Amino acid sequence: MVDSQGQTFTLEAAMTVLLMLVVLIFLIEAIPLTPLTSSAANAAMENALEVYAGDVLNILTYEPQYNLDNVGITYNTSILKEALIYWGVRGDSPPTIYGGASSRFYNTSFSRSANGVILLKDILINAFETRGIAYNIDVFYKTMNGEVEKLEFIENGYPSDNAIVVSQVIFLYVTDPGFEYAGITNYIPDLDGNSSPLYNILEIRMTVWRM
Amino acid sequence: MRNCGQATADYIVGIMLFLFGVSLIFYFSLNVISPVTQESSKNQYLAESISEYILNYLHQDGVYKTNAINTTKLNQLLAMNETSLYNLFSLEGSKTFDVNITVKTFSNPYMVVGAVGKPYGDLGNFGYVERLVVDYSNPGNIYIVEVRVW
Numbered sequence: 001m002v003d004s005q006g007q008t009f010t011l012e013a014a015m016t017v018l019l020m021l022v023v024l025i026f027l028i029e030a031i032p033l034t035p036l037t038s039s040a041a042n043a044a045m046e047n048a049l050e051v052y053a054g055d056v057l058n059i060l061t062y063e064p065q066y067n068l069d070n071v072g073i074t075y076n077t078s079i080l081k082e083a084l085i086y087w088g089v090r091g092d093s094p095p096t097i098y099g100g101a102s103s104r105f106y107n108t109s110f111s112r113s114a115n116g117v118i119l120l121k122d123i124l125i126n127a128f129e130t131r132g133i134a135y136n137i138d139v140f141y142k143t144m145n146g147e148v149e150k151l152e153f154i155e156n157g158y159p160s161d162n163a164i165v166v167s168q169v170i171f172l173y174v175t176d177p178g179f180e181y182a183g184i185t186n187y188i189p190d191l192d193g194n195s196s197p198l199y200n201i202l203e204i205r206m207t208v209w210r211m
Numbered sequence: 212m213r214n215c216g217q218a219t220a221d222y223i224v225g226i227m228l229f230l231f232g233v234s235l236i237f238y239f240s241l242n243v244i245s246p247v248t249q250e251s252s253k254n255q256y257l258a259e260s261i262s263e264y265i266l267n268y269l270h271q272d273g274v275y276k277t278n279a280i281n282t283t284k285l286n287q288l289l290a291m292n293e294t295s296l297y298n299l300f301s302l303e304g305s306k307t308f309d310v311n312i313t314v315k316t317f318s319n320p321y322m323v324v325g326a327v328g329k330p331y332g333d334l335g336n337f338g339y340v341e342r343l344v345v346d347y348s349n350p351g352n353i354y355i356v357e358v359r360v361w
């Protein structure tokens with residue numbers, strides 16, 4: 001006997017398989033299978049991490065102001081800027097610190113063991129590493145022809161799907177304390193020559209994810 | 212016997228429309244269902260809001276970073292009674308949830324600087340937010356502000 005509707009039944013079977021696959025994909029997307037899976041279900045966790053990482057970066061880029069009530073406001077260098085000023089004077093290429101602040105590369109990556117540099121280490125270890133949080137810190141700067149390029153400052157590896165990114169813009173001036181140590185300034189240009197105290201504008205981008 | 216076994220075009224179009232409808236529902240229901248299934252979402256949102264209020268309260272005037280605080284205000288906060296604390300972030304007299312705010316030192320998270328609000332024991336379903344603040348006059352003094360709502 002010849003079934004005249006064979007092709008129709010085959011088409012229906014194919015569609016049924018397709019529907020079942022869609023259901024499977026939906027379930028996999030909806031449920032975080034591993035801690036590193038990005039999913040709408042763990043959005044609250046990612047929000048909390050974003051707030052926390054934002055706080056850490058805010059503190060690292062905080063420049064204490066003195067004489068608040070007087071006309072002459074003076075600024076002190078932030079912890080992160082101070083570390084960048086003393087960073088990477090040893091070689092021709094910027095010595096990226098692999099493995100985070102507790103790695104052996106960290107201690108040898110600065111030209112001077114300033115208090116601020118040590119403070120950066122303590123903050124990164126206490127805020128992230130003791131809590132099982134990995135992080136990358138990248139520095140974006142402007143070149144003379146207006147393009148934006150990246151320097152890798154501290155790297156923990158390739159971020160997972162649920163990583164979050166926070167960023168802050170900081171200004172580098174030739175009048176910043178310790179500027180003469182010429183750390184990061186070995187690799188980035190003075191945007192306007194010597195016509196103003198502004199040296200370059202840096203965007204600090206911190207990528208954070210749970211391990 | 213029919214000599215025309217091929218599916219007709221309108222049948223295929225019908226199936227395509229049906230599949231499009233199914234994919235649309237799957238796509239939107241994923242975003243609609245997931246946040247609601249978080250049991251502690253209400254408390255979590257409350258904790259996040261209260262932590263913002265606390266940071267605004269502690270913030271040092273004239274400093275542009277929201278995390279830079281005045282430690283005198285921090286001490287005032289920790290000395291508050293429960294009523295004064297609730298007046299910071301809720302309508303006068305209204306209290307539909309319990310709050311505990313604990314401040315610890317960042318360098319040693321086991322050292323509690325102080326706590327205010329209702330003491331917490333074994334909490335089942337609570338919202339929790341952890342914020343970092345810094346003494347505006349001394350960036351080496353960093354504190355952890357823990358907000359729990361249940």
